[in-house]
Amino acid sequence: MHGNQPDNQAVASNCGAAPHCGSYYAATINKTLSFPSLQGERRADVCVIGAGFTGVSTALTLVERGYKVVLLEQHRVGWGASGRNGGQLIAGFTGQEKLQKLHGQEAAQLISHLAYRGHEIIAERVEKYHIDCDLSYGYIDVASKRRQYRELKEWLGELVQHGLGDEVELVSPERISDVLGTHAYVGGLISMRNGHLHPLNLCLGEADAAAAQGVEIYEGSPVLDIQHGDTPVVTTADGRVSADFVVLAGNAYQRLERPRLGKLLFPATTYIVATEPLGEELARRLNPSDLAVCDMNDIPDYFRLSADGRLLFGGLCNFTAREPRSIQAALRRRLLAVYPQLEDTRIDYAWGGKIGIVVNRIPLIGRASKNVFYSLGYCGHGVNTSHMAGEIMAEAVAGTFERMDVFDKARHVRLPLGGKLGGHLLALGMLYYRLRDLR
Ligand SMILES: Cc1cc2nc3c(=O)[nH]c(=O)nc-3n(C[C@H](O)[C@H](O)[C@H](O)COP(=O)(O)OP(=O)(O)OC[C@H]3O[C@@H](n4cnc5c(N)ncnc54)[C@H](O)[C@@H]3O)c2cc1C
Numbered sequence: 348m349h350g351n352q353p354d355n356q357a358v359a360s361n362c363g364a365a366p367h368c369g370s371y372y373a374a375t376i377n378k379t380l381s382f383p384s385l386q387g388e389r390r391a392d393v394c395v396i397g398a399g400f401t402g403v404s405t406a407l408t409l410v411e412r413g414y415k416v417v418l419l420e421q422h423r424v425g426w427g428a429s430g431r432n433g434g435q436l437i438a439g440f441t442g443q444e445k446l447q448k449l450h451g452q453e454a455a456q457l458i459s460h461l462a463y464r465g466h467e468i469i470a471e472r473v474e475k476y477h478i479d480c481d482l483s484y485g486y487i488d489v490a491s492k493r494r495q496y497r498e499l500k501e502w503l504g505e506l507v508q509h510g511l512g513d514e515v516e517l518v519s520p521e522r523i524s525d526v527l528g529t530h531a532y533v534g535g536l537i538s539m540r541n542g543h544l545h546p547l548n549l550c551l552g553e554a555d556a557a558a559a560q561g562v563e564i565y566e567g568s569p570v571l572d573i574q575h576g577d578t579p580v581v582t583t584a585d586g587r588v589s590a591d592f593v594v595l596a597g598n599a600y601q602r603l604e605r606p607r608l609g610k611l612l613f614p615a616t617t618y619i620v621a622t623e624p625l626g627e628e629l630a631r632r633l634n635p636s637d638l639a640v641c642d643m644n645d646i647p648d649y650f651r652l653s654a655d656g657r658l659l660f661g662g663l664c665n666f667t668a669r670e671p672r673s674i675q676a677a678l679r680r681r682l683l684a685v686y687p688q689l690e691d692t693r694i695d696y697a698w699g700g701k702i703g704i705v706v707n708r709i710p711l712i713g714r715a716s717k718n719v720f721y722s723l724g725y726c727g728h729g730v731n732t733s734h735m736a737g738e739i740m741a742e743a744v745a746g747t748f749e750r751m752d753v754f755d756k757a758r759h760v761r762l763p764l765g766g767k768l769g770g771h772l773l774a775l776g777m778l779y780y781r782l783r784d785l786r
Contacts (some may be wrong), residue, residue: 370698371621372547385565385586391417394590399429402596404737407557421569425550431700435639441726442709465731478552481654486541489532496534528633543639595721599701619661621696630656702727706760713755
């Protein structure tokens with residue numbers, strides 16, 4: 348293991364403080380950014396809280412549109428889920444079908460456009476700001492069971508009906524082992540519009556672009572309170588920002604606006620390991636088309652190759668504060684079930700990060716008051732969604748709510764318990780899904 352850290356301790360100790368956690372991504376940062384902490388009083392058009400994809404993307408969209416923005420981060424830019432995730436760029440958002448049903452045919456086009464909006468924004472920014480983040484296209488949903496393969500075929504039928512058949516390719520049970528070098532799956536559906544990237548380098552690249560255009564970024568500046576009013580005031584230990592608007596983008600790491608969000612949003616931890624570089628030949632045998640891979644279980648395993656040929660393998664979902672004794676051991680078993688040929692391959696990095704879970708899985712995108720907006724809870728599917736959300740936040744600041752309302756009008760399930768006890772309730776629910784995955 349790198350840095351002599353036992354895997355789960357790397358999460359507990361490294362991630363509690365200012366530095367990025369001991370991930371493969373942190374070890375391969377290509378841009379070191381550093382920003383001061385907030386001291387004293389600032390005035391802005393918009394104060395954004397949280398510098399993950401949602402916050403950075405919101406800030407960048409706003410500054411491109413001429414707003415004066417202050418961005419406050421309790422640790423470092425990209426410290427949260429955005430700097431630690433699987434890097435899988437997957438279209439759509441969780442709860443999409445429910446929103447489709449809620450809003451009916453009228454909103455169908457708007458919702459299907461939203462599903463790919465994050466992809467478009469990322470591609471535009473990578474090009475415009477020359478962000479080096481290993482962006483690569485190609486992704487496959489894989490079926491572990493016949494039932495799931497039938498679902499993929501039905502899904503393909505729907506895509507064809509909507510004129511999207513050209514974007515995908517069904518992989519038959521006979522062919523899947525050629526595509527992925529494993530007999531663990533019975534089929535798959537490839538999409539060349541989805542893909543994968545180095546999330547921390549993307550987040551840092553976007554923050555750099557935002558700062559270059561005048562966004563004031565403050566790190567090491569946890570927000571303690573938001574005072575609502577005509578000009579809301581955001582308070583940190585050593586400073587205050589008054590702004591016309593506030594955007595809350597703290598996802599599973601934040602505890603602000605508890606009465607409104609506390610029993611709606613629950614943190615869960617998911618984990619990733621990165622092997623040593625596999626070498627060109629082995630990497631090509633395992634994944635010749637360099638696809639990002641995600642299985643179809645309710646608690647999925649997901650994996651891909653990094654730019655330097657490591658296997659990045661993620662999975663598990665933990666609602667309690669208790670970490671597994673060894674992330675490496677817990678994930679290694681799952682990795683070897685897919686690729687037994689990696690029995691002797693070393694694991695170099697192991698880490699975890701928090702995702703925000705919403706009971707009905709519809710992202711929490713809406714208003715806490717007339718000038719305080721929030722966007723969080725993408726249920727582990729946020730690389731694309733967070734970028735779409737950044738644009739929705741910027742629109743709301745400008746007084747346009749059409750796309751925000753697609754989400755804000757959804758009825759959410761408020762659990763009777765918040766915090767740890769609510770997490771335990773959800774853990775019971777997840778146990779049900781885990782058992783269902785075994786069918
Ligand atoms: C291990 C893992 C794997 C994942 N894999 C994928 C994947 O492959 N594909 C995919 O689409 N999604 C994936 N996700 C989900 C995705 O990473 C998230 O949905 C997305 O990054 C959320 O972005 P965000 O900016 O909303 O939140 P975050 O990135 O968590 O950022 C929130 C930020 O707010 C800061 N903050 C919180 N409270 C305060 C406060 N009071 N004051 C100041 N700052 C504060 C935090 O420090 C943090 O930096 C994964 C997540 C994890 C953890």
